[in-house]
Amino acid sequence: MPETFTNATQALPLFKGVKKVSVEEYFTSGHRTCQGCESALVMRLMIKAAGPRTIVLGATGCMYVANTTYYTTPWVVPWMHTQLGSSGSAALGTAAGLKALMRKGRMKAEPINVIAFCGDGGGADMGLAAISATLTHKEYNCLIFLYDNESYANTDIQVSGSTPYGAHTTFSPPGSVKRILHTRWKKNTAGMLAAGHPECRYVATVDASYAVDMMNKVRKALSIGGPTFIHSFDPCPKGWDFDPMLSHELGELAVETGIFPLYEVEDGVVRHYGKTKAIAEGRPRRPVREYLLKQGRFAHFTEEDLDYFQSKVDEMWNKWEIPGVIPFWKEKRPVVPMP
Ligand SMILES: Cc1ncc(C[n+]2csc(CCOP(=O)(O)OP(=O)(O)O)c2C)c(N)n1
Ligand code: SF4
DSSP, X not given: OOOOOOSOOOOOOOOOXXXXXXXXXXBOSOOOOOTTOHHHHXXXXXXXXXXXXXXXXXESSHHHHTTOOTTOXXXXXXXXXXXXXXXXXXXXXXXXXXXXXXXXXXSOOOOOEEEEEEEHIIIIIITHHHHHHHTTOTTSXXXXXXXXXXXXXXXXXXXOTXXXXXXXXXXXXXXXXXXXXXXXXXXXXXHHHHHHOTTOOEEEEEETTSHHHHHXXXXXXXXXXXXEXXXXXXXXXXXXXXXXXXXXXXXXXXXXXXXXXXXXXXXXXXXEOXXXXXXXXXXXOOOHHHHHTXXXXXXXXXXXXXXXXXXXXXXXXXXXXXXXXBOOOSSOOOXXXXX
């Protein structure tokens, strides 16, 4: 009688400080991402946190294309490409396939981590329906990891639902008639998925500038059981037009200005983390201009545009039902006029 596989997960205790992080690498040399690409660091930390008994599935995008040049790959673990909008279905299908094979005794019963990653185009836009469906299937263990470089970067930086207001992309170049072509506010993907999937036990946001926090959230997501979701914030030197040496600093500034809050929602309980926690408890945020003006994609911003951006971030912290996480208002919402 084959051993019956249950929903057991690997025991992945949290790293207590950077000195306790494992030295093994499972995303190594052999990729050709741009210098300073934070998404490549995110891949490296994600799989370092997960460990060797992990299958990684990657939707089309920079982290597929730049990581699988003909006959080379930096992945040391089993890795498979999946279609641009399919990270959710690939995660669920792989988790279900493993479970069936183990139930039938066709492979040794052991908990194997399944991670499917996608970019913001693949996850926050095109693959949102499949991610949503996967987060309702609590009988399968898998993590969907959205790395957010705030554009469809691989096809030359087009606007996505995650692109910030006013950014210069190939679809929204500033011009003399219209200075701001992209006038939509960025989607709140992690908040939306956390609020809308009552049986998903874990949703978190991460930023590789806070590497230990990031790796520990990956470990939590993989060990809690059921489908989970993580959203990372990834400075992209090519798409955002900044000196590659600033990637880490921009990751910090996004958190310190309150633009990208670090939090987790575990079994319905929201916890802010690190500097985001301090902000939620009243610490002043740094002005958004310190973050925006370091990037060429906002070089056309006037004082009015900077004020508008600041006012929208202020709303997140002063008016949202759960600051930085869930954007409902208790009173009728005044419309802030765009410049
Ligand atoms: C269905 C489909 N439409 C379009 C493409 C072309 N395409 C390949 S990569 C890509 C960009 C993906 O953007 P994102 O998911 O944000 O990842 P990034 O490239 O930014 O890492 C696009 C549009 C495709 N591969 N499949
Ligand atoms: S375009 Fe951006 S996300 Fe893509 S490899 Fe270059 S830095 Fe990384």
